[in-house]
Amino acid sequence: MTNDSSETDANWxxxxxxxxxxxxxxxxxxxxxxxATVIRVEGSAYRRPGAKMVLPEDGAGVGxxxxxxxxxxxxxxxxxxxxxxxxxxxHYDLMPEADDDVWGLGVGCNGRIDILLEPxxxxxxxxxxxxxxxxxxxxxxxxxxEHAGARAYYDPQREMFDLGDGxxxxxxxxxxxxxxxxxxxxxxxxxxxxxxxESVTVFVDGLTAPxxxxxxxxxxxxxxxxxxGAQTDFxxxxxxxxxxAAKADRFPAASEVVSTSPARMTDEFDFDANTYVVxxxxxxxxxxxxxxxLLDTPVPYVGLMGPHxxxxxxxxxxxxxxxxFTDAQLDRLYTPVGLDLGGGSPYxxxxxxxxxxxxxxxxxxxxHLRTREGTIHDRIELSTDGSG
Numbered sequence: 001m002t003n004d005s006s007e008t009d010a011n012w013x014x015x016x017x018x019x020x021x022x023x024x025x026x027x028x029x030x031x032x033x034x035x036a037t038v039i040r041v042e043g044s045a046y047r048r049p050g051a052k053m054v055l056p057e058d059g060a061g062v063g064x065x066x067x068x069x070x071x072x073x074x075x076x077x078x079x080x081x082x083x084x085x086x087x088x089x090x091h092y093d094l095m096p097e098a099d100d101d102v103w104g105l106g107v108g109c110n111g112r113i114d115i116l117l118e119p120x121x122x123x124x125x126x127x128x129x130x131x132x133x134x135x136x137x138x139x140x141x142x143x144x145x146e147h148a149g150a151r152a153y154y155d156p157q158r159e160m161f162d163l164g165d166g167x168x169x170x171x172x173x174x175x176x177x178x179x180x181x182x183x184x185x186x187x188x189x190x191x192x193x194x195x196x197x198e199s200v201t202v203f204v205d206g207l208t209a210p211x212x213x214x215x216x217x218x219x220x221x222x223x224x225x226x227x228x229g230a231q232t233d234f235x236x237x238x239x240x241x242x243x244x245a246a247k248a249d250r251f252p253a254a255s256e257v258v259s260t261s262p263a264r265m266t267d268e269f270d271f272d273a274n275t276y277v278v279x280x281x282x283x284x285x286x287x288x289x290x291x292x293x294l295l296d297t298p299v300p301y302v303g304l305m306g307p308h309x310x311x312x313x314x315x316x317x318x319x320x321x322x323x324x325f326t327d328a329q330l331d332r333l334y335t336p337v338g339l340d341l342g343g344g345s346p347y348x349x350x351x352x353x354x355x356x357x358x359x360x361x362x363x364x365x366x367x368h369l370r371t372r373e374g375t376i377h378d379r380i381e382l383s384t385d386g387s388g
Contacts, residue, residue: 015233017131017210019063022054024128026120032057033120034078038065039089039143039203040190043111050188050205054120057082065115069094077117087118087141087149114190116143116203123151123164131207138183139205140175142167143190145198154179154204171195175202178382182206187380210235211361213354214269215254216290217280217305218245224350225278227253232354234276239265241286262289271297276357278337280305288314295329301360303337303353311335339366 014022026033033056038049046067053063053071055078064071070092081088092113118141130137130153138154140161150166159180161172172179174193182188186208192201213234215222222238229236230253238254240246246259260268271277277299279290287304291314294302304311318324338352339359359366 014062015231016052016063017233017235019052019054020128020131020207022056022062023052023120023124024132026054026056027122027125027128032082034081035116035118035120035124036061036065036074036078037116037118037188037203037205038113039116039188040114041111042113045094045111045113048188049190049203066113070113070115074115074117081117082119085119087116087143089143090115090117116141118149123149126153126162127205127207131209134209136183136186136206136208138179139207140167140172140179141203141205142171143201143203145200147200154183156180156183168195171200171202175204179204179206181382182380183208185380189380189382191382209274212237212275213357214239214271214275214277215280216241216265216277217282218242218250219280219282221305221346221349222280223251223253224347225280225353226251228347228350228354229357230254232358234357237269239269241281241283262286262293265290266293266297271299273298273300275299276301276303276361278303278305278353278357280337282306284310284314288317291333292318292323295325295333300332301357302333303356304333304335305337307336334360 023035033054036053036055038047038051041049047065051065053061053065053074055061055075061071061075065074077090092115094111094113127137127139136156138156140152140154142148142150147166147168151164152167152172153162155162163169163172171193174195175191178191182204183206186206188203188205190201190203192199211234213229214237215225215229216239218238218240226236226238236254238246238251238257240257240259241261243259246257248254248257251257258268271294277294279287279294279302281287281290282305287306291302291304334356337356338349339356341348341352341355343349343352355366
């Protein structure tokens with residue numbers, strides 16, 4: 001396995017969606033590689049269970065599983081995993097009081113981390129194919145015992161399992177409730193159950209389709225919003241109402257760039273409950289038509305660029321036309337768009353907007369983390385009969 005530090009640094013901060021895309025590309029090309037996944041965390045850690053890193057045999061790793069404490073170590077182990085052709089779980093103790101001279105120096109996040117390293121093979125294909133198609137899926141992997149590496153998939157639409165070789169049907173039923181919960185949440189964790197008098201640990205990884213961020217407008221301020229949206233794991237679409245400006249090469253971070261009209265916008269796009277919208281046409285009439293259409297959809301967030309006074313004028317026009325909105329509809333409208341971060345440059349404005357979208361998506365009230373009690377990341381309490 002190659003390990004060019006400059007390449008590793010460049011690939012460390014890619015969006016999580018890109019990691020799964022790289023895994024799929026590796027499988028499609030029949031190249032060999034290793035998938036490293038955080039499966040359990042005790043204490044504090046930079047990443048939570050489900051964080052992934054793809055390690056191609058012929059290139060540098062993509063993604064990250066810590067803040068840089070273990071990536072080089074894991075890169076070095078990947079060759080051993082490929083040579084053995086079998087998965088393995090590595091345990092790292094980053095606590096200050098640990099006896100290990102290397103990992104007990106207070107590096108990282110004062111936690112204990114278990115990482116699953118496995119050859120990336122066709123058993124993982126259903127996961128990356130479902131993700132690429134925009135479908136949610138639960139990936140279940142046995143991490144210990146004679147069936148270590150056995151895989152099953154949970155389909156939330158059918159509420160059924162697809163079992164791979166070595167994955168016991170009774171075991172799947174024992175973790176059904178956990179699989180359904182974690183898949184719905186897009187979270188991951190390892191659970192241990194008693195089966196046939198033995199303890200079996202299953203890592204359940206809920207992969208949910210990326211949320212969509214639709215930016216309505218094609219001005220110069222749209223590019224930074226699209227770029228930061230893509231970097232934070234949104235699948236970004238740019239919608240323009242003036243065809244000449246709606247060009248893909250102007251917005252390389254967007255998955256698609258489309259020219260349409262306010263009247264046809266909701267017919268051409270599926271504005272569902274997993275879609276977040278920023279309206280930034282800077283055209284009063286276009287903004288008004290877009291807002292009216294979007295508030296009739298189930299999107300949880302519509303951000304509108306512009307000052308309070310401009311929106312008040314818009315509301316007066318709606319009233320003159322006898323167009324009214326419910327409180328529930330207006331609660332989903334954020335204008336002026338963005339958090340009050342104090343910045344005024346294009347990227348600072350974009351950061352405030354994308355930060356607000358993330359806060360709404362994760363149901364968080366924006367505030368300083370120093371005022372938050374408990375852990376930074378929410379913990380999930382799972383329960384199964386006989387689970388550990």
